[in-house]
Amino acid sequence: xxxxxxxxxxxxxxxxxxxxxxxxxxxxxxxxxxxxxxxxxxxxxxxxxxxxxxxxxxxxxxxxxxxxxxxxxxxxxxxxxxxxxxxxxxxxxxxxxxxxxxxxxxxxxxxxxxxx
Amino acid sequence: xxxxxxxxxxxxxxxxxxxxxxxxxxxxxxxxxxxxxxxxxxxxxxxxxxxxxxxxxxxxxxxxxxxxxxxxxxxxxxxxxxxxxxxxxxxxxxxxxxxxxxxxxxxxxxxxxxxxxxxxxxxx
Numbered sequence: 708x709x710x711x712x713x714x715x716x717x718x719x720x721x722x723x724x725x726x727x728x729x730x731x732x733x734x735x736x737x738x739x740x741x742x743x744x745x746x747x748x749x750x751x752x753x754x755x756x757x758x759x760x761x762x763x764x765x766x767x768x769x770x771x772x773x774x775x776x777x778x779x780x781x782x783x784x785x786x787x788x789x790x791x792x793x794x795x796x797x798x799x800x801x802x803x804x805x806x807x808x809x810x811x812x813x814x815x816x817x818x819x820x821x822x823x
Numbered sequence: 824x825x826x827x828x829x830x831x832x833x834x835x836x837x838x839x840x841x842x843x844x845x846x847x848x849x850x851x852x853x854x855x856x857x858x859x860x861x862x863x864x865x866x867x868x869x870x871x872x873x874x875x876x877x878x879x880x881x882x883x884x885x886x887x888x889x890x891x892x893x894x895x896x897x898x899x900x901x902x903x904x905x906x907x908x909x910x911x912x913x914x915x916x917x918x919x920x921x922x923x924x925x926x927x928x929x930x931x932x933x934x935x936x937x938x939x940x941x942x943x944x945x946x947x
Contacts, residue, residue: 709926711926726887734861734887735858735924736859737830737858738856738857738858739854739855739894802928803927803928804927805925805926806924806925807908807912807924807927808924809915809922809923809925810917810919810923815924
């Protein structure tokens with residue numbers, strides 16, 4: 708069983724998270740830019756409220772057993788300072804039913820089991 | 824309903840669009856993404872590094888490089904998932920690493936904004 712982990716992080720933290728995942732042995736990641744707001748309804752600077760804050764979405768599909776490890780890796784790398792701050796982001800987990808590798812046409816679940 | 828997320832090469836987008844249309848899948852959504860996979864090794868570089876060329880060793884260090892990709896999302900009924908997966912896979916296969924991945928995920932519900940229809944009717 709594979710799961711998709713989508714993390715919305717600060718753009719400036721994305722490289723740290725990517726490096727942390729690489730070191731942790733999870734090189735496969737897709738990154739794209741998004742904008743959004745959270746519970747704080749954006750950010751107010753002076754008179755102007757910014758409610759579409761630029762963020763980076765990092766998406767990785769991993770085996771279910773690795774879920775907690777990957778989440779902790781992303782969380783430790785994406786947190787500002789030791790305490791964290793508003794705007795550090797969110798991590799969402801979703802089920803993935805099938806994974807295919809296009810270059811080989813292999814359904815990935817079987818391969819993942821073998822590799823263990 | 825299922826959500827099929829495919830990460831494919833940028834220059835394959837036109838072919839993928841045409842192939843999906845031919846297969847009867849009209850609606851999809853795509854955006855730019857950057858990504859890396861399990862990583863592949865260029866044999867020439869490895870050999871060069873082994874023979875002691877510093878330039879090759881430096882290039883080998885670029886393991887975490889992100890490559891530009893397109894992320895295609897198609898939401899279809901359960902019965903059409905195989906069509907979509909096969910179409911995308913056949914169109915995008917060059918056999919080399921970097922062709923991409925396809926993920927199939929469950930979607931509990933979908934709503935068409937214009938009419939408010941929910942469920943399968945909204946994606947038909």
